[in-house]
Amino acid sequence: MKKRALSAVLSILVLLPVIAMSGCGGNSVVLNVYNWGEYIASGVTDQFEKETGIKVNYTTYDSNESLYSKISSGAASYDVIIPSDYMISRMIEEGMLAELDFGNIPNYDMIGDKYKSLEYDPENKYSVPYTWGNTVIIYNSAKVDAADVAEQSINLLWNEKYSGQILMFDNPRDAFGLALKKLGFSMNSTNQAEWEAAAEELKRQKPLVQAYVMDQIFDKMSSGEALIAPYYAGDVLAMQENNPDIKCYIPKEGANMFVDAMCVLKTSTKKAEAEKFINFMCSTEIALKTAEELGYATPQTEAKALLDPSITSVSFIYPPDEVLANTEVFFKLPAEINKLQSDLWTEIKKD
Template sequence: MKKILAVCFILLIVCTLPMSASAYENESYYKGLEGAVINVFNWGELISDTYEDGMLDVNKEFEKLTGIKVNYVTYESNEDMYPKIKNGGASYDIIIPSDYMIQRMIDEDMLMEIDADALPNYKYVSEEYRNMYYDPDNAYSVPYNVGMVGLIYNKTMVEEEPTSWTALWDERYAGKILMIDNPRDAFAIPQKILGYSLNSTDEKELSDVAQMLIEQKPLLQGYVMDEIYNKMESGEAAMVPYYVGDYILMKDVNPDLGFVYPKEGVNIFVDAMCIPKCTQNYEAALLYINFMLDPEIALSNALYIGYATPNVGVLEHPDYAEMRENQYLYPDKENMPEVEYFHNLPQETLHMFSQLWNEIRIYGSDNTHIYVGFALVGLAVVFFMVKKYITKRKREYWYNSI
């Protein structure tokens, strides 16, 4: 018995050795802030949080290395994240918005400057994703991942493989279509079908787009974000426009799922790490950003979240070779769809966006039965009131007569 135990122990030690041996670069850089707390606000499913399959639980590793406690909170879309930062009340030290939202937050003076040269691991950020239009001087953001929006479909539920966004308006799949639940991504699809720019500010173009979304509504099963995992993996829905990384995760669970970049063109995006003005621990936030750029950590994240990575250290890593070949993540020239980035829009257009989005969301079917129902209830109420009144009067009359 003792021998077996001993063997087990040795095995355990041997197994954990390589893990503890995989040191991070510049470990001394991370020292000195033990006991601090940082609040990280990130998209759902956008960080590695497991030790399975050779990946690392990123937040735990960071806590182990630095002694800083990580409070990790998630959001479902840029639009959900924005009001929480804008209206204060909560203090976050790291946020990971997408390009157009970073542009907006820079415009509205909501982000702290980041001195990229002071980050030892900044050298791993690919040249391709430096000096992007949303942050030309790399002064506010550090790229985290890159992705495109495509059409996810269930091969067993569609009659032919879709190649166009118009499949989402196909009546054969009524009740089996899901739509992405945030205005920019939802508007992007009709915009591409109609050949408009994703950054159009033309009122007529926007109302055409809204009209198309209203026409689509009767065919929809629902508007969803992270819930698509449940709906697509179980075969509850046949198609949904969504981000490529999430497709790669879902395909592991349900191999029937297919993916296509529709011919009309798609949205490409960069999510990047930023430090909002409400931060209470700027130094610790810098450590976190630098840690996320470490090739070991970035590799875990890239493998886990399934998006393309702007990290050169990962792209050259042997463990990443298989992913590097993935045609959805890194399409060849001939497979590359037509892509367009979102830009921030002027205030009036943003206002119009949210008004149209409201209108789309409250658009409902015929309500006559409700009016009839209320009329009937109203009649019943009046009837009983009158009846009550008559009984009361009768009773009074009866009391008075004796």
């Protein structure tokens, strides 16, 4: 018994310095960056570390909602985050974001005016646009009849002919957005009856849906497992690389336009370094690299000018103005509509 007690004490003594040391990794500052999965060009963080000596601890999330829950629970501390428009306005309202010091972000001047003063951050105090894009309807042109896509409508997702071959968004905001647009309502509707009608549409669609997925759409569409899916335009290029039959269109009823922007959390103790990182991401070199690798549209004007015309001419990535006019940016929903959306979505999924 005594021996064991001794060994226990000894092992604790041996471990102590290890535990104590893991707290401080040298002198350099560590910046915690929290971004969407597959949403940064390769080697960017390494280059930033090399140029500034600031270490980057890079982690990813897969939805605005999980980002929000991680931060609001206080379980983790991040410095730079890259949420989408409606989540930014929610976080501003709840006092989670820090006002940026644009003196540290001179490259902000190169962000196009079109992407400034948007509804989610009307005074441009809290966010710096990273990428933007819109949702599209993706289809496999080898298997889906040309006649069915001629209409360029959201209704393709409800076409019974392709029962079991249709994928759907596994997040309520995007799924309801499509259903609301299908019925001719606004994606930001605050009318309960319209939301309930949209829920009926989604329930009607459920038997036709092969699976509710997010990132798995890449695999399932590329391999031909599914034929029709809604998703974000920037990701279509990646799917086309694996399967040239993949095509897409921006539905005539309208689509969601989103802006993902970089913000600094109020709890961050490394605000200056965080701003340095944001500035770095906005530099022409990095913005160009980002636009080339990610496929999402860049709001950085110089980078866009330098982009290969074969990219900027893709109409679903950089849509013409008249198409853009038909898109809607998500607003933050009022609390009671948000709850209704949550309840309706659970109802759709569980039955």
